[in-house]
Amino acid sequence: RKEVEQDPGPFNVPEGATVAFNCTYSNSASQSFFWYRQDCRKEPKLLMSVYSSGNEDGRFTAQLNRASQYISLLIRDSKLSDSATYLCVVNIRQAGTALIFGKGTTLSVSS
Amino acid sequence: GAVVSQHPSWVICKSGTSVKIECRSLDFQATTMFWYRQFPKQSLMLMATSNEGSKATYEQGVEKDKFLINHASLTLSTLTVTSAHPEDSSFYICSARETPKPGTSYEQYFGPGTRLTVT
Numbered sequence: 013r014k015e016v017e018q019d020p021g022p023f024n025v026p027e028g029a030t031v032a033f034n035c036t037y038s039n040s041a042s043q044s045f046f047w048y049r050q051d052c053r054k055e056p057k058l059l060m061s062v063y064s065s066g067n068e069d070g071r072f073t074a075q076l077n078r079a080s081q082y083i084s085l086l087i088r089d090s091k092l093s094d095s096a097t098y099l100c101v102v103n104i105r106q107a108g109t110a111l112i113f114g115k116g117t118t119l120s121v122s123s
Numbered sequence: 124g125a126v127v128s129q130h131p132s133w134v135i136c137k138s139g140t141s142v143k144i145e146c147r148s149l150d151f152q153a154t155t156m157f158w159y160r161q162f163p164k165q166s167l168m169l170m171a172t173s174n175e176g177s178k179a180t181y182e183q184g185v186e187k188d189k190f191l192i193n194h195a196s197l198t199l200s201t202l203t204v205t206s207a208h209p210e211d212s213s214f215y216i217c218s219a220r221e222t223p224k225p226g227t228s229y230e231q232y233f234g235p236g237t238r239l240t241v242t
Contacts, residue, residue, distance in 0.1 A: 016166075053214070053236075053238070054235065054236070055216050055233040055234060055235050055236045056167065056216075056233055057233070058230065061230075099166070099167075110157055110169045110172055111157075111167075111169075111218075111231060112169075113159075113166040113167040113168075114166055115164075115165065115166040116166060
């Protein structure tokens with residue numbers, strides 16, 4: 013079983029749509045959780061950290077369910093510029109500080 | 124935010140040659156740097172973790188004699204792909220983490236990546 017699993021998509025949505033991405037992780041010792049965004053042929057960029065209480069940053073809402081080992085990202089009012097691959101990332105501190113990446117979910121927003 | 128640079132951004136080399144990739148933290152000191160590799164449509168895979176002044180720790184399946192990592196200063200780590208082969212063609216990305224402070228969330232800053240093509 014992969015350590016971090018995501019639905020690869022692609023998700024094709026119109027502008028203004030709300031879209032949700034899911035992610036599951038296998039290691040219950042995971043301590044920190046993130047969503048990164050990666051544009052084609054570019055490095056990943058941190059979108060937001062994910063906290064146990066859930067957190068929101070503008071149109072983006074992240075949630076974490078430790079019991080189910082499940083992370084989600086909700087994007088409201090999608091923009092064309094949101095088109096990218098969204099990477100679910102966890103950190104297992106006992107294993108050092110390396111990040112473990114999911115394969116990513118591709119989002120394509122069209123006008 | 125913190126900036127990490129990589130050089131070169133892309134390189135084409137012939138099979139059997141060696142290629143060195145540099146990763147620099149420009150405005151902070153990076154105690155730890157990580158090297159990742161990403162094949163098309165795949166996730167980033169950690170290759171090795173390097174701490175300044177000590178030997179790198181390689182992930183299972185990564186040949187340490189083929190991928191030489193040097194982290195000689197707090198702002199520079201290098202990855203040398205020795206005797207490169209076409210199957211080494213990939214996107215190599217480094218990331219850097221500042222010296223840990225209490226309460227930090229282990230955020231890493233990524234370089235822009237180096238696209239290596241071995242012909």
